[in-house]
Amino acid sequence: MLKTLRPVSGLRGTLNVPGDKSISHRAVMFGSIAEGTTTVNGFLPGDDCLSTIECFRKMGVSIEQKDDTVKIEGKGLDGLNEPTDILDVGNSGTTIRLMLGILANTPFHSCLTGDSSIAKRPMKRVTGPLRETGAAIDGRDDGNFVPLSIRGGKTKGFHYTSPVASAQVKSAMLLSGLKTEGTTSVTEPHTSRDHTERMLKAFGCEVEVSGKTASLKGGQTLKGTHIEVPGDISSAAFFLVAGAIIPNSEITLKKVGMNPTRTGIIDVLKQMGADLTISGLSGEESEPYADITVRTSKLNGIEIGGEIIPRLIDEIPIIALAATQASGTTVIMDAAELKVKESNRIDTVVNELKKFGADITATADGMIIKKTELLQGAETDSHGDHRIGMMLAIAACLSAGETTLLNSQAVTVSYPNFFEQLEQLQKENIEV
Ligand SMILES: O=C(O)C1=C[C@@H](OP(=O)(O)O)[C@@H](O)[C@H](O)C1
């Protein structure tokens, strides 16, 4: 779908951003393999999480979903059925990688595939160590790419030192150890998002975390529970940056997830000089959340690298846009993981922002961005990547003249009502 976007005179108002994608996936997965009923509020009805629901339905789990509420009749890990059809994860890396960990426990045969973006994303980071646990996995390029097949059921606990800071790798490994006799543990170079560890505890499992190592004893059973999903900070990020860089803006985002493994965007925006107010922090016993207000700000360039990267990996496209409006130079490094997301996000961010006249250069593990006085509307393309699409839409709000956005429908992967909410903030501006 081609969308035409024009500059805005300011964004003002209050939004409830949709539910957290990472937490929504896990609520469905863990509810499906738990014993008893799980209910979920604040679920993200985006394409990725709907793919997760469809996959578990194909394994015989009864899941009722209406908007942001879900009810799952858990079957226990032993109660999943051998699927009679291919499990299609659509565009979702989280679905395929975490599900591989779960399927390592099941003695039946499953086939997994996804869309043209998933077909390019490396799976060896998960299938490699899962084979070590005893799961039989095959696929294109020796199990690196979909279509993949897996037959599990005979896993043994083991320790894995991951070369990448990846919550998908960590989660797949921990989940593969749920039924084994020994302990399964994962050490990562930097701490990645810890939603799996937190949510397994909410389902009654014991998970130990010590520094950069998470471990879990085998033979544990998940018990159905209730999960409240906070707003997704990765979705909020688009409006946090929009509010900071678009003149005459003030936006309040309600009940945004504030898990410390996800708040790198807040740290970066504050360091860049953004005017942010955080209030009403609660939910610390499970997944913390708070309200965030952002106002138009004068930003300065900074260096971003090292252990903050996993805490803001999905926000780098929109941080790059913020950097085009920041005085001096911004350097983003240690972020080579961007190359294996829904698109090669170093290439797509740099090439698309250059079309607006931005001064941005790709490096091997990130990008270097200098301030650009006025971005010019351009003919852009999301390349089927939701986060690139939303970043380009915010860039259009700030740029002189008209912008067209090809493949704008990609946003439904994580933010189905993104364009409606963007419009709402423009109307509220006119009415004030
Ligand atoms: O576990 C998760 O829910 C996610 C982990 C991250 O991926 P990696 O584990 O590949 O870093 C992130 O980019 C993705 O959007 C969601």
Ligand SMILES: C=C(OP(=O)(O)O)C(=O)O
């Ligand atoms: C990388 C992302 O998701 P996934 O890996 O689940 O496709 C994302 O949402 O930016």
